[in-house]
Amino acid sequence: MPPFPLTRRRMLQMGAAGLALSQVGLRPDPAHAAETVALQLSWLHSVQFAGSYIAQRNGWWRDAGLDVSLLQGGPNAPVEPPVVAGNALVGISAADYTAAAVAQGAPFKIIGVAMQKNPFVIASLPENAVRQPADLAGKRIGMAIANTPVLQALCQLNDVDFNAVQIVPTQYSAQPLISEDVDCLLCWETDLPVAMAMQGIKAVTMLMADHGYAVHSQTYIATEESLADRRDALVALMSGEVRGWNAYRADTDAAAALTVEMFPDAGLDLPTQKLQAQRQVPLMFSAQTDQHGFGWWSDEAVEDNIRTLALLGSKVTPDLWDRSILDAVHGG
Amino acid sequence: MADAVIGTLILLALWQGLAFALQDRFLIAGPAQVLGWSIANAGLIGRALVVTGSNAALGFLAGNLAAIGLAALALVVPRLIPMISGLALVVFCLPMVATGPILRVMMGPGNGPQIVLAALAVYYTTLIPLLAGLRAAPASWLDLIHVYGRGRWAELRHIRLRAALPYLAAGLQIAAPAAFLGAMVGEFTGAERGMGVLTIRFTRALDIPAIWSLAAIAALVAIAAYALIGGIARRILHEPPPVILAPPPGGPTQRGWMQALAVLIAVLALWWAGMRLAGLSPFFAKRPSDVLAALAWAPDAAQTRGTLATALAQTARHVLPGYCAGLALGAGLAVLLGLVPRLSAVLTPLAVALRSIPIVTTAPLIVLLAGRGAAGTVLLVAVMVFFPTFVACQHGLRQAPGRILDVFDSYAASRLRKLIHVGIPAMLPALFAAARISVPAAVLAVTVVEWLATGGGIGGLMSLSASVSDYDMLWSAVVLVTLMSWLGHAVISAAERRVLATHAPEQVRP
Amino acid sequence: MAAEAGIACAGLHKAFGEVEAVRDFSAHFASAQTTALVGPSGCGKSTLLRLIAGLDMPDRGTVAIDGQPPERLRERGAISVAFQDPSLLPWLTAARNVALARKLARQPADPALVARLLQMVGLGQFAQSRPATLSGGMRQRAAIARALVTGPGVLLLDEPFGAVDELTRRQLAQDLPPLWHEMGATTLLVTHSVSEAVLLSDRVLVLSPRPAQIVADIDVPLPHPRSPALPDTPAFHRIEAQIRAALSHALDAA
Structure with a gap:
């Protein structure tokens, strides 16, 4: 499925047209009143969720009879409770968090995978770089203690002696690396390295997904109940997402600009958003998604995830993933 | 007054000096930098301040009204005082990490959780002084009421309500910064905009001038609210501000233990029934x-x-x-x-x-x-x-x-x-x-x-x-x-x- | 009612825990007369006053004012008390503090009377001042004005001039009694100052140390109004001496 040939100008025009329509009061016929659903995002608004904004702005959900509200996340806004409670039809989670919630009795399925590659990286400075897992030995790594199992799994996958790495508990901030209190950081490809780049500091990043750490991230989750009873809404929601993310891929700068425009109060900075948008692309799109469509995953990927999750202490089975919604989206 | 100005200037100078000294460490933004950033981003900060400020104000109002209502109940039914202050303490001690997401699920998108958390952050510090203030009238003032054959209502109207005002003012003064904090923490539950949202954003982005500017502006607002309430109180009230010395609740007597047990049972019952009635998922x-x-x-x-x-x-x-x-x-x-x-x-x-x-x-x-x-x-x-x-x-x-x-x-x-x-x-x-x-x-x-x-x-x-x-x-x-x-x-x-x-x-x- | 006019105390008894404050106190105070209760500090005088005002309940015995229990009269605003502690409300001006008593007694406001009384107690210029800015003596005088403003049938004064200087006290002793005589108030005055008792009253009851009992009942047959020079007359000195003798006798006996 080829990505949409969508230029930035065209997209903004469409956005403006959608806006104009809603202003003259061309609402959907009450007989086909839009179904109201919510998508619970996993963090604050940013280009991380730009595909959804594009779908929203272009009215792709509205045309499918869906009135979608995008609920922002935050440090005290876990994704799972609103999805379990039914406040949100779909939530943006990650395979490890979803697995943990399922182990606690939540009836979740993963119905789409936005980040095929886990965004965790080891970031370091060029003069003292960590380019492959073996370089970790003897290094001081700044990270949250809670992420210890992640580092353990990486070491185990690559035969690195975990005890040779010195963990320094730090805030989620690049500051300890810049001031050389640590040699490297465990962080996301798309945030701290981007922040550093914007400050003119070039960082070397080693993507853990390139070294066997297979954990699907930015996964779409829904409850089994919704999968049974609200299938149409799920399909409509996911098709909007697919369409939005394809448009995103076509012009990440336009996606970043739309994000900044839609959330003027979020304190977003356009150059930063543009850089983040670019860096997200290789994590979300691959030959596989080119072939099967956005959000799709292979059975091998599921096997890899199950193996990595086991290293993190989670036992999951392949039926945590449910491809039926994506099949309907890409099939129809 | 002049002393306070000089003192503030000295502090600003020290701050600026420290910022210069640690320039390359990505730690401190000095007052000049803060001022520059704030002016450059005045619109952004202004809108965030309006959102957080109005939520804080609503929470301040709601929390203090709740405190006044509870104090009034305690006054009408004094036997309820140990229960009211016990429950109030328990609710005040609840960590926001737990209450935030539940409020969000119960109230949905919007400003609900921010307002409730702001209210929760203030009601206790108003209730306790108010309970003390309503009881603080000297016996001879009450005798004056009784000499003319008047009862509890006259006591309340002519003495207690007015005598409690300085205590209320002291509580409100402490409450103002607390409400602002509560509203900001409430924004962590997924609010769209506000000072709290910006704080998370800039902390993540390591935007040092922005973080310091947010801290400085939040502090200014809180100090202004604190000073404003203090100033209003001084204008309206003519007696010196009281020391809040609420006598501590019941000691380790048998009655104290019974009261603690009653509070415990009430907490458990409210917890259980509240979750049942709100239909919250046991997940x-x-x-x-x-x-x-x-x-x-x-x-x-x-x-x-x-x-x-x-x-x-x-x-x-x-x-x-x-x-x-x-x-x-x-x-x-x-x-x-x-x-x-x-x-x-x-x-x-x-x-x-x-x-x-x-x-x-x-x-x-x-x-x-x-x-x-x-x-x-x-x-x-x-x-x-x-x-x-x-x-x-x-x-x-x-x-x-x-x-x-x-x-x-x-x-x-x-x-x-x-x-x-x-x-x-x-x-x-x-x-x-x-x-x-x-x-x-x-x-x-x-x-x-x-x-x-x-x-x-x-x-x-x-x-x-x-x-x-x-x-x-x-x-x-x-x-x-x-x-x-x-x-x-x-x-x-x-x-x-x-x-x-x-x-x-x-x-x-x- | 004529037979019972005035205040009748019969067998009053009051104890606070182990401490007996008043024991078997019986007395009759004639209507429109001023009686001073004199006794050593802590003898239970104030307790007696509170029992008569109905602020405390006696353990035994009764108080009747014009044949009725004090509560009845209180409801009509017919009792006024000036406490030892002036207990003015700090948020009200002197004038409003005085006016409050009329409000509490459910009487119509009377700003002219308030002003006249404040003038009379020497606070004419301080009507709009708050208690915090007044001296101790000024506050006591405001409290007296407040007690008088309701035109009470029974006026109970507990050490009303404790904080007032000697000169002002003599002035007040000349100005105030005509006022309460004019109202026809039955006045009880608690004091430990013998000269004050003689200066102000028609009759002095000397009380024993705690528990309070009457040890002497002395008439003060001096004409009203009393001049400021009265304390320097032999008649005044004679009565003073009589009271002092009774007091020291009571102290020796204890």
């Missing part, structure tokens, strides 16, 4: 029985208890030294200013500023400056405890009976002597009152810092548990934290009764 809204099971007979109960004990021990290592340091600093500074009054020009604005800056903006900065080790957390707890202690102790020192001081003056006693023999004993009741009210504040501070910045201790455990959906652990931690705050409060009250019985018997009323 994340655990019932008392779930917590009991998780701690007592679940297969992994021993492990859960172990995890909790480890986390609690770590938190205790931060909160106890911080709490004691805060008390010592507060009392010490009050004493120091008693000896060298000129220092107050510099120290008083610093004290007000330190306390008014919402802890969510200071936490990342202090941890940045002092490191993630014990020092940063201890420091933050100390800051939270320090200010109410300082204010109370200053009041207390001023309470030193004039005639006794005259006796000392007649012997040409030094300031130090007067302080030791008159001032400090007069200050004791105030110190204890501050120590008691500071217990929940210290626990709030330590859990917020662990949650937002260091990731350790019981606060870190709560946030980790929420992220991996281990809600049994989260609720067990909530119960434990609440219980600890409550016990700490009870221990201080008991000590207070013992000490005051000898040093200030008039404060301990039957």
Whole structure:
């Protein structure tokens, strides 16, 4: 499925047209009143969720009879409770968090995978770089203690002696690396390295997904109940997402600009958003998604995830993933 | 007034100097940088301030009205006082890590959780002084009412309501910065905009000038609200502000234990029934029985208890030294200013500023400056405890009976002597009152810092548990934290009764 | 009612825990007369006053005012008390403090009377001042004005001039009694000052140390109004001496 040939100008025009329509009061016929659903995002608004904004702005959900509200996340806004409670039809989670919630009795399925590659990286400075897992030995790594199992799994996958790495508990901030209190950081490809780049500091990043750490991230989750009873809404929601993310891929700068425009109060900075948008692309799109469509995953990927999750202490089975919604989206 | 201006200028100069000295460390933005950033981003900050400010104002209103309503109920049915103050304390001790997401699920998108958390942050500090104020009228004023054959309503109308006003004003003054903090923390539950949202954003982006600007502006707003309420109170009221010396609730008598038991039963019943009635999913809204099971007979109960004990021990290592340091600093500074009054020009604005800056903006900065080790957390707890202690102790020192001081003056006693023999004993009741009210504040501070910045201790455990959906652990931690705050409060009250019985018997009323 | 006019105390008894404050106190205070209760400090005088005002309930015995229990009269605003502690409300001006008593007694406001009384107690210029800015003596005088403003049938004064200087006290002793005579108030005055008792009253009851009992009942047959020079006359000195003798006798006996 080829990505949409969508230029930035065209997209903004469409956005403006959608806006104009809603202003003259061309609402959907009450007989086909839009179904109201919510998508619970996993963090604050940013280009991380730009595909959804594009779908929203272009009215792709509205045309499918869906009135979608995008609920922002935050440090005290876990994704799972609103999805379990039914406040949100779909939530943006990650395979490890979803697995943990399922182990606690939540009836979740993963119905789409936005980040095929886990965004965790080891970031370091060029003069003292960590380019492959073996370089970790003897290094001081700044990270949250809670992420210890992640580092353990990486070491185990690559035969690195975990005890040779010195963990320094730090805030989620690049500051300890810049001031050389640590040699490297465990962080996301798309945030701290981007922040550093914007400050003119070039960082070397080693993507853990390139070294066997297979954990699907930015996964779409829904409850089994919704999968049974609200299938149409799920399909409509996911098709909007697919369409939005394809448009995103076509012009990440336009996606970043739309994000900044839609959330003027979020304190977003356009150059930063543009850089983040670019860096997200290789994590979300691959030959596989080119072939099967956005959000799709292979059975091998599921096997890899199950193996990595086991290293993190989670036992999951392949039926945590449910491809039926994506099949309907890409099939129809 | 001129002194305060000079003091503020000195502080600004020190701040700017420090920023210059540490220029390359990505730690401090000086006042000039802050001003520049704020002007460049005036629109963004202005809109965020309006959102957070109006939520804080609504929460302030709701929380204080609730406090006034509860105080009125206590006045009409005095037998309910132990129950009301007991429940109020328990609700006040609930960690926001747990209440935030539940409020969000119950109230949906919008400003609900921000307003409720702001209200929860203020109602206790208004209720307690108000309960004291309504009972604070001297017996002879009430006799005046009775002489003319009038009853409780005339008492209320002509004496108690008016006599409670200074206490209400004192409570409202403390409440203003607290409401702002509550509204900001409420935004962490997924609000679209506001100062709290920007704080998260800029902390993540390591935008040092932006973080410092947010902290400075939040502090300015809080200080302005504090000063405004103080100013209004001074204009309206004609008596000097009171020292809030609510006599501690029932001691370890049999009746005290019965009351504690009644409060416990009420808490459990409200917890259970509230979750049932709100239809909250047992996946994340655990019932008392779930917590009991998780701690007592679940297969992994021993492990859960172990995890909790480890986390609690770590938190205790931060909160106890911080709490004691805060008390010592507060009392010490009050004493120091008693000896060298000129220092107050510099120290008083610093004290007000330190306390008014919402802890969510200071936490990342202090941890940045002092490191993630014990020092940063201890420091933050100390800051939270320090200010109410300082204010109370200053009041207390001023309470030193004039005639006794005259006796000392007649012997040409030094300031130090007067302080030791008159001032400090007069200050004791105030110190204890501050120590008691500071217990929940210290626990709030330590859990917020662990949650937002260091990731350790019981606060870190709560946030980790929420992220991996281990809600049994989260609720067990909530119960434990609440219980600890409550016990700490009870221990201080008991000590207070013992000490005051000898040093200030008039404060301990039957 | 004529037979019972005035205040009748019969067998009053009051104890606070182990401490007996008043024991078997019986007395009759004639209508429109001023009686001073004199006794050593802490003898239970104030307790007696509170029992008569109905602010405290006696353990035994009764109080009847014009044949009725004090509560009845209180409801009509017919009793006024000026306490030892002036207990003015700090948020009200002197004038409003005085006016409050009329409000409490459910009487119509009377600003002219308030002003006249404040003038009479020497606070004419301070009507709009708040208590915090007044001296101790000024506050006591405001409290007396407040007690008088309702035109009470029974006026109970508890050490009303404790904080008033000697000169002002003599002035007040000349100005005030005509006022309460004019109202026809039955006045009880508690004091430990013998000269004050003689200066102000028609009759002096000397009380024993705690528990309070009457040890002497002395008439003061001096004409009203009493001049400021009265304390310097032999008649005044004679009565003073009589009271002092009774007091020291009571103290010796204890």
